[in-house]
Amino acid sequence: MTKIIGIGPGDLAFLYPKAQKEIEDADILIGGKRNLADFAHLNKETMVIGNNLKEIAAYIATHQEEKNIVVLASGDTGLFSIAQVMKKYLPEVELTFYPGISSLQYLWQKCKSVWKG
Numbered sequence: 651m652t653k654i655i656g657i658g659p660g661d662l663a664f665l666y667p668k669a670q671k672e673i674e675d676a677d678i679l680i681g682g683k684r685n686l687a688d689f690a691h692l693n694k695e696t697m698v699i700g701n702n703l704k705e706i707a708a709y710i711a712t713h714q715e716e717k718n719i720v721v722l723a724s725g726d727t728g729l730f731s732i733a734q735v736m737k738k739y740l741p742e743v744e745l746t747f748y749p750g751i752s753s754l755q756y757l758w759q760k761c762k763s764v765w766k767g
Contacts, residue, residue, distance in 0.1 A: 652710050652719040652743055654736055656727040656750020662688055664756070669748045673720055678713075680706055681722030681732075689722070699732065707739035714743055726752035 653672050658664035673679065678695040679686060686696050697706060699721075710719055727733040727747045736745060758765055 653746045654721045654733045655748040656723045658751040659756040664751045676720035677717040685722040726750050
């Protein structure tokens with residue numbers, strides 16, 4: 651199974667415990683360099699996301715049955731996220747999404763305010 655996990659605004663203290671457990675249990679972590687650096691202490695196999703999205707999608711499609719794959723997303727998986735790209739490239743793959751705190755949520759919290767839509 652492949653999981654897309656939002657890791658929040660850059661402070662791992664905001665990472666949900668379930669998301670942390672899924673990351674710890676992963677066989678491979680896929681993400682941007684900064685995202686992967688946050689989890690280097692886990693000594694996992696990694697793939698860096700760059701201009702290689704088709705290669706990453708091919709890897710996931712090929713290894714989804716044998717490996718526990720986690721794609722790390724900055725912020726929230728539902729807001730301007732790599733999750734949408736993965737859905738586009740992997741329509742046949744079952745993806746599970748774990749939301750993270752978005753930069754907008756973090757901003758409102760820092761401003762001690764609420765979003766008024």
